[in-house]
Amino acid sequence: MYSILSSVSQSVRLSVSALALVGAAAAPAWAQTAPAPTPAAISVAPAPLSSLVASVNIPYQRFVLKNGLTVLVHTDRKAPIIGVTTYFRVGSKHEPRGRTGFAHLYEHLFFGGSANVPDFDVPLEAVGASTNGSTWYDRTNYVETVPSGALELALFLESDRMGHLLPAVTQDKLDKQRGVVQNEKRQGDNQTFGLLQYVIGDGLFPVGHPYRHSTIGSMADLDAASLTDVRRWFTDHYAPNNAILVLSGDVDAATARPLVEKYFGAIRSGPVVRSVQAGPVTLPAPIRREMTDRVANTRLLRVWSGPGLNDRDAVALSVGMDVLGGLASSRLDNALVRGKEMAISVSAEAEAHEQVSVLQVSMDIRPGVDRAQAEAALDAVIATFLRDGPTPDEVRRSATRTLSHEIDALEVVGGFGGKGTTLAEGLLYSRNPAHYKAELTELARITPEQVRDAMRKWLGRPVLAIGVTPGERTQNGDTMGGWGDEATRPAPTPDPRKPVPPVKTGPARKAPPVAPVGRLAFPALQRATLSNGIPVVLARRTAVPKVIVHISFDAGLAADALDTPGTQGLLLAMLDEGTRAEDGVGQTRNATQVQEDQERLGASISLGTSLDTSSVTLNALAANLSPSLGLMADILRRPALSDADVARVKAQRLASLAQALKSPRSIAAMTLAPILFGPAHPYGMSGDGLGTAQSLSAITPDALRAAQKRWLRPDAARITVVGDITMDHLIPQLEAAFGHWQAPATPRSIKPIDRPAPAPVPRIVLIDRPQSPQSVILGGKVLPITGRTADMEALDLANEVLGAGFLSRLNTDIREDKGWSYGVSTGVRLALGQRSLILSAPVQTDRTGDALRAMIADMKAFPAKAKVTPVELQRVTEGNILSLPSAYETNAQVLGTIATNDLLGRPDNYVTTQPARLRAVTAAKLDAMAAQHLQPDGMVFVIVGDRAKVEPQLKDAGLPVEIATPPGQ
Structure with missing residues (x-):
């Protein structure tokens, strides 16, 4: 089910993750004091699925501005935070021939500032907001979670990039973000099985099908994107009448409506995004594709295109694929992993989109197992399942797990998986913000027969069978992901139409002030x-x-x-x-x-x-x-x-x-x-x-x-x-x-974590990985502090300035200014024993040496040539304080903090006293921490990349180069 469960995206910001909590209702047993039950005594009546469905509820109010902007408001007062979620009806399926990757490229440009805001991330992070964006086949979205007092600021920023963006879209910004996107593509392609997504799209859909090409597009189309092209793309797609704005959390419609009118009301409507004709494709006959790649084991795939998320079979297919290979107790796991032990891992999923789905079964063959036998066993499990269908118990277990996940999602108001996303996707794809209710109600009523029939209908058609075997990579990701006819047509050229002039933005707009934020309420x-x-x-x-x-x-x-x-x-x-x-x-x-x-x-x-x-x-x-x-x-x-x-x-x-x-x-x-x-x-x-x-x-x-x-x-x-x-x-x-669990008589073992680390020998360790489109640079050194060393908040904040965060110096330089990487980061690893400084930088191959030298220079400059600025100080101190309510939004976040504090011996009031400690950190203290702990002196840099191309670039790096083989070889 797509609207709730499958918000798959290509994020351009820091990754967002959450711990999913699952559960099912049963009669309470508060007073139990007997000894722990034996396994046979554990018996729970099945939870009524209808009661679980009833517990998933996201009430909302809706209004529409004259310019067509649809606004949904959901009130949740549990924390002083608000999710601001914006969806545009434009994704990669709307891209024409020669313009693949445009929607995702423009998502990047959307963060680059507007007529009145030089950089959207700076004011948002200054108020403790988390911000991100993503693009997928059907849509582009932008999400922020802000303190309640910063709602007006967030609306000002969102409206400025919706209505006042084009003057800030310059050739320089286009070139830089083009480089970032291309490095995002290289980073994905460089992974094991990284080219599979292209082969699946090419095999399932004919040339020209809107879901055939990848969201990230082709290198050739990205190279050909001109300033005129991307400006035209904006005027054609990013109008208020093609957008949905959801405000969820500590807000109500009476408060929201005048603010939305104030900031968005004057933005003009634009052309309606054209409808795209797309649907599942039945292959005329089974297709087999074979490829070799730098993988350790053979992977088999069975793939079909299926119906969109509004199809009557969508829910049944999601359950069927879950029972087949999604549950930990799935048919494939039981038969091939734990049963015949022919597979290392198996999976099955229905990746649902608005107009199509991709139904995929995967098996990684266990080393030493004959491939032909493994294929036969895989196909036999699928055939048996299509013949017999699931049992009632399997359907119930799948439905219970899904419903439990939806209850967990109620903890989160914003972000990619929160309640704002659920409402927006329901309206965008199904014309009903509460579409999740219809899906879950159907899920609770689904029968094994319905699941069996849907699986027979869609998986009984000709299959795309893919085999990936260990060997040299023979395909080039740079030439993949596009329209599909690149080999028979010339390279794309810039849009020949008249350049789009900058829009008239009217009087300058000034960002509103941020209202005071209340004290952090951490549970006692x-x-x-x-x-x-x-x-x-x-x-x-x-x-x-x-x-x-x-x-x-x-x-x-x-x-x-x-x-x-x-x-x-x-x-x-x-x-x-x-x-x-x-x-x-x-x-x-x-x-x-x-x-x-x-x-x-x-x-x-x-x-x-x-x-x-x-x-x-x-x-x-x-x-x-x-x-x-x-x-x-x-x-x-x-x-x-x-x-x-x-x-x-x-x-x-x-x-x-x-x-x-x-x-x-x-x-x-x-x-x-x-x-x-x-x-x-x-x-x-x-x-x-x-x-x-x-x-x-x-x-x-x-x-x-x-x-x-x-x-x-x-x-x-x-x-x-x-x-x-x-x-x-x-x-x-x-x-x-x-x-009743008693400790053994033997004394506890003591780990020798205080054993001294060897003296550092600074150098570059180069490991050859031929044909790598990127080099992975991992640097590190051991620090003279432990996890229990007191007063180390300033070190962590100094590291935020250097490399931990989107606006950090290293990421700004290597990614945003130079476009050589999709993201660079540093971390001071938290441990009971000695902590270590770790630098991570995947960079394009031809800039490996330049990137290394630049990062070393950036580290040396802090603070010798570039002390902490007032903006940086405010962001990592007051900005972190303002972000605390959203940092403890979920039970899992609270638990992680408590467990860490207990491990490190911190007092119970550590969290509630954190604002005072952060405010006490001065710029001088940050500079001192950087000078003492965050310098490149003593660091070892491991580089994994194409030696023939990388080694010549390291001659002037100022460090000896050691050639090594991968571990275990």
Whole structure:
């Protein structure tokens, strides 16, 4: 279902992510104090899907200005923030021949300033707003989440770029953003399987079909874009009558309407965006496409075009593809990953757009498995599913999971996945802001027969079968992604029509002031201790009926320094692969049953490792918490760790390691860590937790059982809970699940994180990756501070000035001013032990040396030649203070902050006192931190790229160059 679930985009700003919380309703069990239930005792009546549908509600008011701008207002007073969401009916499907990539290119230009605003990001970040934009086939959108007092400013800025943009669209800005977009394309193409998207579009649709070419377009069309072209594109598409504005959060229609009239009312209507004729295409016969690429394993795809999101079969197809390969307990997983063990991973999805969908099944073949047998097995699972359809239980589990995700989405007012997006897409695609209700109602009523019939209808047609096998890359992404007839026509030329003159903007407009922002309201923390000594902290929040329970252990990837590298990652991956009886004899659940129980409960249990901690996290509805905790306890305390399951998962992780060694970013990261800390240091191992092929192969089930007892123990645990529950209801349930868990007699292991790092040897380490359109530069050095070093806020803020953020100096120079990269960043890695400075910069191949020299120069200049400016100081201090309400919008955000503060020993009032600490940071302090910690002296730079083209560029870099091979080779 597209309007809620599939807002896929090509973002031009910093990536936005959120932790999805899932759950399902059941009868409450607050008073339970009995010992933890055995697996057989966990039984939950299926939650009525109708009740879950009823809980997803986004009321709104609607009005339309005389110029055609449609405005939707949704009120949500839980936090003093407002989501400002603008959708334009223009996407890549509207691009004519020779103009592919224009919609996305103009999205970039839209951030470059207007007649009255030199740069939209500067005033927005100054008030603590988060801002982003994206383009897809059907639309272009812009999203901001702002403090309530900055609503008028946000409306002024949005209206200025809607009605007063063209005078600021210059040749210089066009050239720079063209370079950024082309590097975005190179960055995507440079990834493993990075060219698949082009092959799918080419195979499914004929030349000229609006959904055939990629949203990012072709290099030739981007090169040919002239100033006249892009100005014409603006006047043809970005008028108020082709836009939807949604205001969601701490606002109401009575307040919003006069402000919207004030700022948008004078903008003239424009031409209506032309309708595009497009639809699914039935291939005349099956098509097979073969390609080789720099991949570690063979991938098989089965792809069909399907109906648009408003088609009567859309919901049934989304459920069918979920059951086939989307659920963790999907048919493909059960048959090919856990069953015949022929696949490393499988997936199936219905990527729905307004007029078409792409129905895709994917299988990564396990090394050593015969391809012909794997293909036959894959096709057999699909054929059986089309013949028999899903079971009622499978349909219910899929629907419950989907509905639970929609309840979670109610926490977010703005951004790409929030309530503003849901309303806007419903109106844009289905002419109904509440279209999500119709989708979810249909989902709750869907039958297995409807799903079966829809799957037969659409997947029973001729298929596009693609095979990607390991080998040299023989295709060039620079020539892909366009209209499709480039080989038979001349290169595109600029639009010959008369240049569009700058529009008359009238009197200059001045940005309005920002109203005062109230004090940060962070939930009060309550603390308790279980009978076995496990500390518990609760932050109660009642916005949604959800609870997150996070159990962290003093282990993490650093624990592998005392074990075999890869142990923690494999152990955590094994926890949900089956459970055993309390006495250790016999298995009570297999891996499939573990996943099915989560889906029936509407719970989601995630397992993971960070540098210093290993964790298990449960997301569930409060009413269903008790049985969900029982399942969580069973997974954590009684994993089966069977020989067969360990062998299967280990093989999957070995394949993942092989694939990581094909990724330029992973190669760089694996190389840099042992250089900085030394291979024997807990922090000197790869951050992906995979270990090496040799170490991972050596891990036995007995070693995992020993590691579980050694590291996942109650005296090394802490529990953090956020959500709709009180402490007096929480503690009995935690006691039932974990209170009887006793620590072993052996003392806790101490990780040697205070082991000294080796003396730095500054140099460039170059790793050859032929045919790479970009070079990945990863630099770093170890800092003389730890995660518990006091008064380090100024260092993090100085790093924001240097490289952490869109407006940072490095990103502004290398991306925005020079156009050599899609994004450059630095980070001061947070760790219990020594922190490290890491620089990341994917840059176009022919500018590798220039980019490296420029970044080194920028770092040296701060503060020697360029001290912190008043604008930068305000942005990283007061701007961060103003952003705090949106930083704690969701339960997951609150939980992450609490867990981090506890890990680092920070006081409970750390968050509420943060504004005072930030205001106390001076420019002089930032300059001092930059001079002390953010200089390039002592840094090692790992570069993964085409050696033949890159090495000559490094002769004048001022650092010795060392040629290395990728890790494991």
